[in-house]
Amino acid sequence: RKEVEQDPGPFNVPEGATVAFNCTYSNSASQSFFWYRQDCRKEPKLLMSVYSSGNEDGRFTAQLNRASQYISLLIRDSKLSDSATYLCVVNNLGTYKYIFGTGTRLKVLA
């Protein structure tokens, strides 16, 4: 079993739709959580960190569920420019290693 798992998609949604991605992690010692966005043939860029209390940035909301060991990303009012691959990233307590999921592809359709 992979340490960080994501549904690869693609998720094809119309403009204006709400879409949610989940990411599960297997190590209960995981300490820090992030969502990154990666455009085709570009480097990953931080979208948001994920805090225990949940956090929101405009149309994006991230949640952490430690009991079930998953994090989620909700995108409201999808834009064409949201089309990208979304990577879930986990950092485990006591290590400097970041573990990446394989990513979920989102296509927002006009």
Added chain:
Amino acid sequence: NAGVTQTPKFQVLKTGQSMTLQCAQDMNHEYMSWYRQDPGMGLRLIHYSVGAGITDQGEVPNGYNVSRSTTEDFPLRLLSAAPSQTSVYFCASSARRDTQYFGPGTRLTVL
């Protein structure tokens, strides 16, 4: 502020050749790492460093060497290139266990 820079952007090698991928950051970050990204595999950690003079292996270290003589630079050396090393290579840096910042990547093809 350049952030994380990588050179070259593209490289084609023949099997058995050696080369060094360069990575530099100007943010005074302690932590630097090298990843490779292959279709369907996500980013896999090759080597990482938690400070000058300190390096450690990641998930897929075979065939690669690193050194960290300064805080700014973290080069990745391919000792004897193989077709299985055809990939996109990303260097990243961060302060402690904070956000990682990535370079633009090097696209390597080994024939």
